[in-house]
Amino acid sequence: MCPTQNSLPKRSFETEKYKAYICLGDKENELGYFVRVTKGDSSKITVPLVRKSGETYIARNDEIAYIISLYEMLIQKRGKTVLRERVNSAIAADGTSLNSACPQGQNILQEAVTKSFIIYICGNDKPGSYVAIARIGNQKVTLPLSNSKESSTSKNESKNKQYVAIEGNTRYFLNRDVLKVVQGNQIRIKEKVLRWL
Known part of the structure; x- marks a missing residue:
C-alpha cells in the first residue's frame, strides 16, 4: 500500500x-x-x-x-x-488509537462543523461534555457542559438547542446556527455552523 x-x-x-x-x-x-x-x-x-x-x-x-x-x-x-x-x-503505527473525540465512556450526541472547528457534544443519556477540535492542527478543548437550553418562539418552529461550556472567564456557546467564544465581554470567535449532524 x-x-x-x-x-x-x-x-x-x-x-x-x-x-x-x-x-x-x-x-x-x-x-x-x-x-x-x-x-x-x-x-x-x-x-x-x-x-x-x-x-x-x-x-x-x-x-x-x-x-x-x-x-x-x-x-x-x-x-x-x-x-x-x-x-x-x-x-x-504501534496500533494505538489516536482519535477518541469524546471523554471515555461518552458517545457523540451532536456534531457541528464550522470553518475552523469540529465540535462534539458528548454524553450518554443526556449531554455532558463540550469538545472543540481545531480543523488544522487538532488542538482540543474538552469541558463539562454548564447547561443546554431549548428555545422556540412558537410551537410550530423547531426547537433550537444551545450548549454552553465555561472555562474561567471564557464561555463557549453553540447552537445549530453559530459557534461563539466570548472572553470576558469580548467575542473572540464567531463562526457560522456549516454542518449540524
Missing part, C-alpha cells in the same frame, strides 16, 4: 467509504505520502504530502488537495470542498 518498498504506514485512517494511510517519505518526497483506498473497488491513489500541522496532513496533486486529520477527511478541488467524511478510526 505504501509507495516505498517494505514501508509501513505511520498513520492509518478509516472513514465510511475509504481507508487512508500516511506513509514515510523517501528521497523524492521527504514529508511522505497520502494513500487513499476506496473500500468497494480497492482503487488507490498516492499523493505526496506538502504540509503537516500537528496531526493534520495535507497532500496535493495539481488542483486537488487531500486533507486528513484524526477527525475528518476532506477533498478540495480548486479550494472548494467536494468530499467530507468523518474519520471513524485513526491508528498509529
